[in-house]
Amino acid sequence: MATSTATSLPSRTSMLPNSPPAKGSPRSLSGLVPFLRPYSGRIGLAVLFLVMAAVATLVFPLALRGLIDGGMGAADKGTQLMGLRTHFFELFGVAAALGLFSAGRFYTVSWLGERVTADIRNAVYSHVLRQSPEFFETTQTGEVLSRLTGDTTLVQTVVGSSLSMGLRNAVMGVGALGMLVFTNPYLMVQVLGALLLIVAPSVWFGRRVRKLSRASQDRVADSSAIAAEVLNAIPVVQSYTAEDREAARFDRSTADAFAIAVRRTKARSVLVAFIIIATSAALLWGLYQGTQAVMRGDISAGHLGQTVVYVIILASAAAVLGEVYGDLLRAAGATERLMELLDSQSPVTSPSNPLAAQITRAGSAIKFENVTFHYPSRPTQPALVDFSLSVEPGETIAIVGPSGAGKSTVFQLLLRFYDPASGRIELDSVRTADMSLEDLRGRIGLVPQDAVIFSTTALENIRYGKPDATDEDVKAAARAAFAHEFISALPEGFDTFLGERGVRLSGGQRQRIAIARAMLKNSPLLLLDEATSALDAESERMVQAALETAMKDRTTLVIAHRLATVKKADRIVVIDHGRIVEQGSHEQLMAANQVYARLAALQFVA
The missing domain is CATH 1.20.1560.10 (ABC transporter type 1, transmembrane domain)
Incomplete structure (x- = not known):
């Protein structure tokens, strides 16, 4: 049986009516x-x-x-x-x-x-x-x-x-x-009149029941939102001994939901009682008129029975249609x-005729040329201004700067999560906007500051970087990232379920799995966003060695504050307020005694 998919469906624009239907309209x-x-x-x-x-x-x-x-x-x-x-x-x-x-x-x-x-x-x-x-x-x-x-x-x-x-x-x-x-026909005129007297108030009262139903659902949703928020922050809640406060807050929310539910139930009970009593009265009146007609010899007993059943069918159909209309509105x-x-529609899409850049083993060449960019949520505050940067294949660049300077924005634009307002970005001499998103992002390996761990095994978490990798390839990447030892010590080794967001691992262990994932992908461009921020001193030394191995024969951009990471870069680029204010080696920038020297004094030496 064929299934409907987003790609196989006709254009949604052509399916819409010329004028948008009213909110909640069956249209x-x-x-x-x-x-x-x-x-x-x-x-x-x-x-x-x-x-x-x-x-x-x-x-x-x-x-x-x-x-x-x-x-x-x-x-x-x-x-x-x-x-x-x-x-x-x-x-x-x-x-x-x-x-x-x-x-x-x-x-x-x-x-x-x-x-x-x-x-x-x-x-x-x-x-x-x-x-x-x-x-x-x-x-x-x-x-x-x-x-x-x-x-x-x-x-x-x-x-x-x-x-x-x-x-x-x-x-x-x-x-x-x-x-x-x-x-x-004579009896029908009377029944229709009775039904109108039943349906009209039922429809009016049914609207009130539906409003109360929506209000009840909203209150239940509020309770669920409170529970989700608190359960995701259990360590903080318990550290502040706020269990009783949060339980009381949830209790108040459920009490509000219960009160609305009781009002809804009362209203619906009244509506059901009215429909049953009124419909029964109409049917009994019709039955009385029918029995009188039978006694007069106007109709037969079978005719009366037939009429009564048809009246019941008509009345029940009217009642069901009223309920169905409410469901249709919802x-x-x-x-x-x-x-x-x-x-x-996403503002970032693959071009209809994408260009393919040549794959090189020595790493990718990167070029930012007069790039200016504003985040859509902050249109008056530029994240990058006239930003220009060229990176040679195989070069390792450390990007440093104060918080909010635009360091992560460079990564976001390289991955084409956003398009710049002006300027151009090239990867291997091809504009990123001219490449398919799959081709572009397939050339980039990313290790974010907050390592993402999926609710699956350690093996599958690392294999996420290369879905067709063998188990041996995965374990080799884990060894390179110094993750093999602690994974093997887990209860079921690489087949151990890591829990939601990797709750069964320490921060450093999560980060090493993320590094192994990027190393398994083996892309010509590697982006490291504070990749060692969650590691202790011993783990950092191991991972630094792994990263040095990973950086060979590929281009690497590193956002880092730690001196050990920055000093080993081929070049350090200092960004402040969305602009490159300095670049050079560690010794050159320290001698210049500008922004980098101040950051080093605050973050490195301390």
């Missing part, structure tokens, strides 16, 4: 059309089952009328018994058809709901993964996760249940209405949020 569900289109065959089968189930339901009153008038009205007992058997077989046949068609409808519609929801989740997740860091400056990851879980669950409810229930009850309601008008809002994510 917003049109965003689901590209995800439903690949399964048109399944949808057709579901509609067939749905219509046949509705027809079977509408046929049931006719069979019941035949049972009452035909099977029970015969004078001869033998004829009556045979008639009853025939009519009961007919009723059983209708019930069997209803069961089979309902089962087919349930399976196909549930399959569609699960499949479409999975496709949407995959498309949204894949799309978000390709967004530039600019996207995450304005969008919280918790919000993205909420849309991937809560919003897609609402969509699944509609596609896999509510929508088919609505269509089925619409068919049954229209069919029941047509039969009532055809068989008993799902429409969820669809809007999901489509907003899918419609977001």
Whole structure:
């Protein structure tokens, strides 16, 4: 069975209406059309089952009328018994058809709901993964996760249940209405009037119930947010002995959620009671009028039974459609949020005709030429100003400067997480903007200051740098990064699960795994962002030796404050306020007695 993916879907822009639908409008569900289109065959089968189930339901009153008038009205007992058997077989046949068609409808519609929801989740997740860091400056990851879980669950409810229930009850309601008008128009006028008196206040009151439902969900979300925040900061909470305070804060949040839930439950209870009482009153009135007609001889008993069942079908269909409309409104809002994510466009994309730079074994050549850059969240504060820097293949450059000077920005632009406002950046004589993102980033190995450890084994964490690497390649990289010894000492060695964010490791161990990952990638350009910041003196000596090995035959840019790292660089580049203010060797810069000398006095000598 083919599955829908983000790349196989038609352009979303062409699918949108000319004017955006109102917030929460069912028209917003049109965003689901590209995800439903690949399964048109399944949808057709579901509609067939749905219509046949509705027809079977509408046929049931006719069979019941035949049972009452035909099977029970015969004078001869033998004829009556045979008639009853025939009519009961007919009723059983209708019930069997209803069961089979309902089962087919349930399976196909549930399959569609699960499949479409999975496709949407995959498309949204894949799309978000390709967004530039600019996207995450304005969008919280918790919000993205909420849309991937809560919003897609609402969509699944509609596609896999509510929508088919609505269509089925619409068919049954229209069919029941047509039969009532055809068989008993006088009684139908009275029933319609009663239904209007029931539906109008039910819709009005239902809106209040939905508002309370949304408020209840918001309060539950607040409780979840508090719990997530505190559980991720357990060491800090316990160090300040704030367990009781945080428990009380969570208790207040859950109490608020409970209070809203009670109000919602009360409102829904009143609504249910009103619908049941009012509908029962309308049905009893219709039944009373029908019994009077039977007594007068205007209609038969079977006709009365048929009418009552059709009225029940019509009333229940109206009630279900009211509920379904509420679900559609909620799902429409969820669809809007999901489509907003899918419609977001990353400002950094691969060119349509990318250029390929030549791969060299001696390392990559880098050139920044008059680069000026502002972060989107800080448009008035330049991160780099007229920044120019040339790095020869195989050269090791240490980038130093005060906090906020723009050191990490150099790495961000090299990786093309952002594009500069002006100027050009070249890698191996090709503009980075002209290279595919995969080719560009495939040439760069990165060791960040905060080592990222995934919730998997030590082996797979290192293999993340080169997915097709053998186990021996991984272990060789671990030896080069001086990580093999401590990994082997873990309970299951390289197959040990490291926990969420590597909680089972020390900071230095996490950093050495990140270094091993970059060394396994074996790229011609290596970026080290405070790669030894989390290491103790002994570990730093080991990793420094490993880094010296890793730096051979490749270009290396190092952001560092430690003297041991900086002094071994071929050249030191000093950045201040987004500009290069000095560059040279350690001895030259110390002799100049400018920015670098002041930093050395504060950070190195101390």
